[in-house]
Amino acid sequence: MEATTGVIWLIVTPFATAFIVYLIGRILARRSGAKLANRISAWLAALGLLISAYPLYLEDQIVLSNKVVLFKQGGIIFYLDGISVLLAVVVLLLGLLVVIFSARYMSSEVGAEKYYALLLAMIGGILGLGCSADLFTLWVWFEVMAITSYMLVAFYRNQPASLEAGFKYLVQSAAGSVFVLIGIFIVFAWNGTLDMMRIRYFLQPPLPPILLVAGGCFLIGFGVKAALVPLHTWLPDAHSQAPSGISAMLSGIVIEAGLIALLRVTSIMGAASELWGNLMLGVGALNMLLGNLMALRQTQVKRLLAYSSIGHMGYMMFGLGVIYRFGILNGAGGAFFHLFNHAMMKGLAFLAAGVLLYVLYIAKGDHGTLTLDDLNGASKRYPLTVFTLSVALLGLGGLPPLAGFMSKWQIFVAGFQTQDTVAMLLVVFAALNSVLSLGYYAPLVNRMYRLQPSVAVENGAAVPKTMVVPLVVLTLLIVVLGFYPSLLNWLTEPAAGILFLFIRG
Amino acid sequence: MTLSLVSLTFIAVIGLLAIGLYALLVVHNLIKVVVALQILAKGAILGFILAGRINGQIGLAESLALTVIIVDTIVAVIGLSLAVQIRHHMGTLDVSALTRLRR
Amino acid sequence: MANVLILLILGLPWLGALLVWWVGDQRSKAQIVLAILFSVLAGVASLVLIPFASNSVALNIPLGGAFGDFTFVADGLGIYLAAIATIIGSLAVIFSVDYMRGEAQLGRYYALVLFFIGGMAGLVLTSNLLLMFVFWEITALCSYALISFHSDDPKAVYGGIKALIVTQFGGIGLLAGALLIYAYSGSYDLQAFIANPQILPPGVLAVTAFGFLVAAAAKSAQFPFQTWLPDAMEAPTPISALIHAATMVNAGVYLLARFYPAFERVPGWREAVVVVGVVTALMAALMALVSNDLKRVLAYSTVSQLGYMVYAIGTGGVFASQFHLMSHSVFKALLFLAAGAVIHSIGTRDIRQMGGLGAQMPLVRTVFAIGALSLAGIPILNGFWSKELILESGSAHGPLWAWVMMVICAGLTALYTFRCFWLVFAGEPRSHLHGHDAGTAMKVALIPLAVGAFLTELLAGPFAYILEHTVPLMEIEVGTTLSILEEVVTTPLTLVALAVVALGLAVWWWREKLSGLSEALAGIGRVAADSFGFEAINRGIVNSTNWLSEKLRRTQTGLLNWNIFGITAGFLLVLIILVIGG
Structure with missing residues (x-):
């Protein structure tokens, strides 16, 4: 396979599979009933993702040898580098696990083939976003991702809460998208091109004010998706109301994709990198504080996890702020490592919470809300699920020997390598936030290990076997990376390197 | 003449964006919210035309604008269908009724 | 060889933890056997490691x-703390067999204990x-x-989360x-840093030194972080003995001792360490005096004794502090486990409801008495020697006021120890609680510790020898066991301290006649019972x-x-x- 066609295969496969899944799913649903259709759709979707992993593997060989893959067709430019590979690996891995998880979770829903088709399209959108090398293509993929995620958030069309969450998400996200467009047309007007590498070449310091405004628009536009405070208000609603698999995707990869898009556009304006760095450091601190404080007093499990995602975006923003402001490579390395770990940990947390939601409510046809009280004493009946959820929560809280600790450490190292007082104080602030976050993770873990089970647990159903697989895989990943963090260097270091190259011209 | 057309378009872009954003801040009806989003998007589309005019690549700008229109219409359709569902399940189109999810 | 042993010391407990968890709660017998097996094996490995002590890197995973x-480096300081962690760890596991019998979720319990043992050994053996x-x-x-x-x-739950958050x-x-x-140095190697602390600019070095002091204070429950340890007493008692008396709380002292050569010249650092030690020792001793919860008395006493060790480091007596750490690990683990036997048998921790239990549980009374005498600093038990060594170092190199305070504190220690022993085991029963003596597994754990309380001072010489040769930067020159003990016996200061200890005992003996004094001190008692306002600060936060x-x-x-x-707006x-x- 040619390297350039590989990029196309990588992006096209999920969409083609989405189409096939929808078609076959519809036909089967008509002929043999929803049950079979749902199951076949799930396995087809998983197969599609596995197939798209193959071109990624091939491309990866090239990118690892420090080359980039470029594909140009008219104004559309695809470009595969370290960051694209990172995003692609995370989205395919998490996507595959989510599909396996959903096979049972969505088994009794009407129209699950639509769910898988949309999920695949969303994954395709994220893959495309990671590989885009011109501003407009980036926006188009960003919108593909956004539009599919609106429909997925509002998938339970007869649930007022999910409709509400979906609508709010749509409006905020669409408003943000307009800001992105404003940024793009300003840059386009100024440079006469949308090719990001050429723009990077054109824009040497000092940047004219109008381009700073464009950068501000990008920050706001992609910031809505990346849930930067104060643009975060859609996140707790959408992430808590979506089907659990989608919550895992949203928190695990969609907001991170927003972040990657933000990096792409701000890095071409690397001429003002210190300014972006300062903004990122500030927003990072805000995100950490607000996310953790909001999560502290939540009573619903998924909402709590959603707020914690806001906090974790703060850590990533902090690491990226360090590389933008000070040019410390570990900042990006740590941020990308944390991106991966957060995808795994938050994915695991949402999936495990989803398992509990399924066995306590959905298996009985009840679309209830999983509250903290429901989890009391869950370990007695669901030892493995509870164990994996505990690992996820403690990892999110930054306790070793779990992956979350190591990536936070790398970010903190970067903060101190600046030898700058403010940055070092911000690291201390971030560490304090980690301690604060234990104030809600730890009680949740304790709750699940009580001896006296809640009413919901006593009447809970059994855990389906296929749901356990993703939980175990993710748990193993989190633990292994906690013990051996440099195992992921092949993924994070090229990404950090390419970002550094862009920022420093 | 060209200059004045550009500046006129520029004013129109700013105006559309400002109106759209202001409307999003104040309207309470879900349908009107979607309309406000459309106004915002039209501002952006006009912005692309303006940009093409400025750098002389009007052809490219027009094709970009067309793409934005398509995407934008899809968003509007989904938004409206959600509004219909909300009307169906909650019996209202008032934004302030959509506050079950908070805190 | 050393690298294999280090891997075993870390790996055996962790492997055991995995296996215990894997076996599942349905087979609790197998879980217990596995837990004992792997903790004892780790203990053996740590003993075998002692002859391999050296200050070169034994194991490197780049x-x-x-x-x-x-x-990982297996030098004298690390090896001996690893040995304490694994040996007392295995004794605590054995004790738990009786103590935790019939509890639910034993797999979680033993897996965590084993995980802890490995973690603690790793903490003291790593040089990264x-x-x-x-x-x-x-x-x-x-x-x-x-x-x-x-x-x-x-x-x-509150106690656990509080402990976690305060230490974090x-x-x-x-x-x-x-x-x-x-x-600033581009390396995580702590040995290189200790050998050459000037690599950091003076201001940065000072921040590092005080940062480490804060961490040590939180971990070792020193002023102003002392409040978490008493609340940690909700743990099962073997855990209190292992983690909150013998091992984890010593990590702070270990940290200060380890980095003492790097920080000793930082202006104000040694003084700050002395102040932390003295204030903690005194405050905790007062709180121990007024507490009515058996485990809390022991917890306050742990805090107070850790204060001694911190004080010793502040006055340059690194060896004295580590020697006391060893003695304290043995006698405090003994006291906690004996208290555990009492609590397990009568089901309450309130010493006002106890009394006269000595007749019902003679073995527990005996071993508790041995531990208590050692804690009070009565000759010939191990606590006596190490405490006197600390006081001697304090008088030689520390400020006089601090020394006076610590001597007074020694008297207080004797007083509260005697009060506690008396209320639990002597006198008339104050309620209808019936105790039974310790079970077999409990005895297996208690008796070696009781013997240890008599004998560990004999290890002073070899310990000093290893430290001298493998941690050269500490500049320890102490000599043989005999010379150390002789030094303690021949110093007149020892007599002063012993007199104060006797005074402390006398105060308890004539407590009826000293009612005026006790009323005068009632105010302090009330404040002490309220933990000097620190609880209010915590609550406020x-x-x-x-x-x-x-x-x-x-x-x-x-x-x-x-x-x-x-x-x-954004x-x-x-x-x-x-x-x-x-």
């Missing part, structure tokens, strides 16, 4: 990048700052999980210090955080227009910042 090389922090946090994690093992009890808060000091060392959280939650109004306002804010910054 990771590169921001993570450095994961290195990142890894040190990792193990530091692992021990905190295990401590939290085991304190709140009985998750149905809100007090246990202090841990930021270690984090910042470690990161500073890495940022927790309440204000919760208040802030609740207030902040109102910003999530759920109103769409408000959400859009967030976007608009945009305007960014524009303003861009105008100012650009």
Whole structure:
């Protein structure tokens, strides 16, 4: 396979599979009933993702040898580098696990083939976003991702809460998208091109004010998706109301994709990198504080996890702020490592919470809300699920020997390598936030290990076997990376390197 | 003449964006919210035309604008269908009724 | 050879933890056997490691990048603390067989204990700052999980989370210090740093030194972080003995001792260490005097004795502090386990309801008495020698006021120890509780510790020898066991201290006649019972955080227009910042 066609295969496969899944799913649903259709759709979707992993593997060989893959067709430019590979690996891995998880979770829903088709399209959108090398293509993929995620958030069309969450998400996200467009047309007007590498070449310091405004628009536009405070208000609603698999995707990869898009556009304006760095450091601190404080007093499990995602975006923003402001490579390395770990940990947390939601409510046809009280004493009946959820929560809280600790450490190292007082104080602030976050993770873990089970647990159903697989895989990943963090260097270091190259011209 | 057309378009872009954003801040009806989003998007589309005019690549700008229109219409359709569902399940189109999810 | 042994010391307990968890709660017999087997094997491995002591890197796992090389060094200081952790760990596991019999979720219990043992051994054996922090946090994690093992009890959950958060808060000091060392020297190797601390600019070195002091104070429950340890007493008693008396709380002292050669010349650092030690020792002794909860008395006493060790380091007596650490580990583990036997048999921790239990549980009374005498500093038990060594070092190199305070504290120690022993075992029974003597497994754990309380001072010489040869930077020259003991016996200061200890005992003996004095001190007692206002500070912090959280939650109004306002305001804010910054 040619390297350039590989990029196309990588992006096209999920969409083609989405189409096939929808078609076959519809036909089967008509002929043999929803049950079979749902199951076949799930396995087809998983197969599609596995197939798209193959071109990624091939491309990866090239990118690892420090080359980039470029594909140009008219104004559309695809470009595969370290960051694209990172995003692609995370989205395919998490996507595959989510599909396996959903096979049972969505088994009794009407129209699950639509769910898988949309999920695949969303994954395709994220893959495309990671590989885009011109501003407009980036926006188009960003919108593909956004539009599919609106429909997925509002998938339970007869649930007022999910409709509400979906609508709010749509409006905020669409408003943000307009800001992105404003940024793009300003840059386009100024440079006469949308090719990001050429723009990077054109824009040497000092940047004219109008381009700073464009950068501000990008920050706001992609910031809505990346849930930067104060643009975060859609996140707790959408992430808590979506089907659990989608919550895992949203928190695990969609907001991170927003972040990657933000990096792409701000890095071409690397001429003002210190300014972006300062903004990122500030927003990072805000995100950490607000996310953790909001999560502290939540009573619903998924909402709590959603707020914690806001906090974790703060850590990533902090690491990226360090590389933008000070040019410390570990900042990006740590941020990308944390991106991966957060995808795994938050994915695991949402999936495990989803398992509990399924066995306590959905298996009985009840679309209830999983509250903290429901989890009391869950370990007695669901030892493995509870164990994996505990690992996820403690990892999110930054306790070793779990992956979350190591990536936070790398970010903190970067903060101190600046030898700058403010940055070092911000690291201390971030560490304090980690301690604060234990104030809600730890009680949740304790709750699940009580001896006296809640009413919901006593009447809970059994855990389906296929749901356990993703939980175990993710748990193993989190633990292994906690013990051996440099195992992921092949993924994070090229990404950090390419970002550094862009920022420093 | 060209200059004045550009500046006129520029004013129109700013105006559309400002109106759209202001409307999003104040309207309470879900349908009107979607309309406000459309106004915002039209501002952006006009912005692309303006940009093409400025750098002389009007052809490219027009094709970009067309793409934005398509995407934008899809968003509007989904938004409206959600509004219909909300009307169906909650019996209202008032934004302030959509506050079950908070805190 | 040393590298294999280090891997065994870490790996055996962790492997055991995995197996115990794997076996499952349905087969609790197998779980117990596995737990005992793997903890004892780790203990054996740590003993075998002693002859291999050296200050060169024994095991190196290079990771590169921001993570450095994961290195382990088995020098004198590390080996002996690892031996304490694994040996007392295995005794605690054995004791638990009786103590935890019939409890639910035993797999979680034993797995966590084993995980802790490995983590603690790793903490003292590693020479990589990142890894040190990792193990530091692992021990905190295990401590939290085991304190709140009985998750149905809100007090246990509160105690566990409090312990976790307070030690994590202090841990930021270690984090910042470690990161500073890495940022300025480019290496995580703590031996290289200790050998050459000038690599850091003086100001940075001072921040590091005080950061480490904060971390050590939080971990070792020193002023002003002492409040978590008493609340940690909700843990099952073997856990209190292992984690909150013999091993984890010593990590702070270990940290200070380890880095003493690097920090001793930082202006004000030694003075600060002395102040922390003295204030803690005194405050905790007073609290121990007024507490009515058997385990809390022991917890306060632990805090107080850790204060002694910290004080010793501040006065340059690193060897004295480590020697006392060893004695304390043995006799305090003994006291806790004996107290555990009492609590297990009568089902309460309130010493006002006890009394006259000695007749019902003679063995427990005897071993408790041995531990208590050692704690009080009565000759010939191990606590006597090490405490006198600390006081001697303090009088030689520390300020006089601090020494006087510590001698007074020795008297207080004797007083509260005797009070506690008397109320539990002597006199008339004050309620109808019936005790039974310790079970077999309990005896197996108690008797070696009781023997140890008589004998561990004999290890002083060999211990000093190993330290002298493998940790040369500490500049320890102490000589043989005999010369150390002789030095203690021949110093007149010993007599002063002994006189004060006797005075302490006398105060308890004639407590009826001294009622005027006790009334005069009632005010202090009340303040002490309220832990000198530190609980109020903790509560204030927790309440204000919760208040802030609740207030902040109102910003999530759920109103769409408000959400859009967030976007608009964010945009305007960014524009303003861009105008100012650009």
